[in-house]
Amino acid sequence: MHVPDGFLDAPTSIATGLIAAGAVGVSLRRASAEIRETGPALAGLTAAFVFAVQMVNFPVGAGTSGHLLGGALAAALVGPWTGVLVMSVVLLVQGLFFADGGLTALGTNITLMGVVSVLVGYVVTRSLLAVLPKRVGSVVPAAAVGALLAVPASALAFTGLYAAGGAVAIPMGKLAGAMVGWHLLIGLGEAAITAAVLSAVVATRPDLVYVARHLQPELVLIDADGNSSTVTADKPIAVNAGPRPLGIALAVTLLVAGGVSLFASAHPDGLEFVGESLGFGSSAQDSAVAGSPLADYGVSGIGNERVSGALAGIIGVLLTIGVGLAVAKLSSLRTAVRSDRAAKSEVNV
Template sequence: MHVPDGFINAPVSAVTGVIAAGAVAVSLRGARRELDERTAPLAGLVAAFIFAVQMLNFPVAAGTSGHLLGGALAAILVGPYTGVLCVSVVLLMQGVLFADGGLTALGVNITDMAIVTTVVAYFIFRGLVKVLPRTRRSITASSFVAALISVPAAAVAFTFIYALGGTTDVSIGKVASAMIGVHVLIGIGEAAITALTVGAVIAVRPDLVHGARGLTQKLKLRVDGELVDAPVAEEPAPVAVAARSHRKVWISGLIASLVLAGFVSFYASANPDGLEKVAHDKGIDKKAEEHAGSDSPLADYGVKDITDSRLSGGLAGVIGVGVTVVAGSGIFWALRRRRTTDADPASTGSTPASASAPASASASASASEKA
């Protein structure tokens, strides 16, 4: 659903740019509260995984394909604020390095694919988790439903943006029906990928899944022929929880991303995605402009001057995963460090209230003795 340059006029593109910038600013602050010792190292990996899976277009209808948007997956794995940042990093890398999504339309794409999908998916997910039994199955099922709805929600958002600033004279009703119809089908693929990924991580390390925090299963003991709840063990200290190695999960996720982008992507559907198909059929693309980076070394997910399509696409995918994981990890590491610095009064030179109180009391006592 990457919107190219020329689909949306300059004023509306500018407004969505302001909205996107504001949402990213809010998310930077919110992510500082979400990221901890467990999730901060994995947030960059989530961005890289989304980049890799977005290269895997899957067929959804005759002559049409779809790909993961990733908002639901990111929100459930690392939290809604961090999720917005993850998808935004992916869109930035795609637009700048791979000429996928217009540069003047970056605000439109972030608003539609990062903000709308993440917010809609997370609200639906949290609502379902509150009413369903808190089990691994219910969290996986909730992630399926949230992802399923988030995709047509993004289609509705695009239709609204196009109604405000579309550059061609096309019936909005036709655009809406076509966009929503095909993206409901794409949503099924999105839901399956999201549920499988969330379920796989929960099965290995539920403590690393933001949406599964607090997920515990009570142990049962048989006493005199009856099942009773086992005594609840003490919560491990935060340091002990952080000490649990997530290295295996990180390495496994990175390898999976590299394999998907570097090898499996060669077998992805070559059909146009939902937006491209609708734009061509309805005439939305009449004023589409060539991407400013169309002659870049990695444009269209291929390495320039490498004639072998399999090798060219694979190398481009591997480079994209590497750049995304480095950029994302750098951002989230900096946010995590900023949170740690803010939480440490000594780092800012301030004196904790608990330290100043005894000093004041001592001073008062000394004054009383002199009197």
């Protein structure tokens, strides 16, 4: 659902840019508590994994494809505030280096996929966990439903933005029906991917799943050296992922980006398909970085398409990890500076 330049007019794009900037700013302040529990590495790897899986378009039907948005998954793994940062990092890397989504539409894409999908996915997940049995196994179905609903919610949000400042006049009823209808189908794929990933993590390391950490009165954690410790649900859990789980996660991410992505569907995604069907697809403009060496997920100068695509995916994963780590550390640094100032103020008083 990457919105290109040209779909929305300048005032709407500016407005979504301000919304996105505000959301990222608030998230930088609020994510520090989440990052403090897990460390920045998990946030960086989550961003890289979402980037990798977004490269894998899956067929939906009638010549349409979809791909993971990832907001609900990110929120379930690392928390809602860090989830917004994770999605923003993914979209920034895609927009700047791969010409995926317009630069003037970056705020729109962050608003839709980095704010709406995270918010809806997280709220639905937590709401379901409040009524489901209080056990870690409830995380998978709750997050799957959150992921399912987050996709059409983002599609409906796009419809609202298009109604406010769309480039081509089209019946809003038709746009809403097409966007929500196709993205409900895409949401089924989103739910399946989210459930599969969380099932694997919950089965081995439930302490690495943000929404699972406080579901049990007591949770026994085992560190990389085999030492166990028991934590209670009434206080934050400091998670030590250890090098082995992080290494496995990185290997899987590189495999998806450098291998599985080569078998992605070539059909247009839901938004592109709807744009072509309803007549506003031609308003799309090339990104300002369309000439990037990594544009369209290939490396310029490499003739073999598969090698080019695989290498671009691997480079994208490494770039996303680097930017994700930097943003996570920035969030932690902001908190440390505020804490230091508060301590000095107390001393002075």
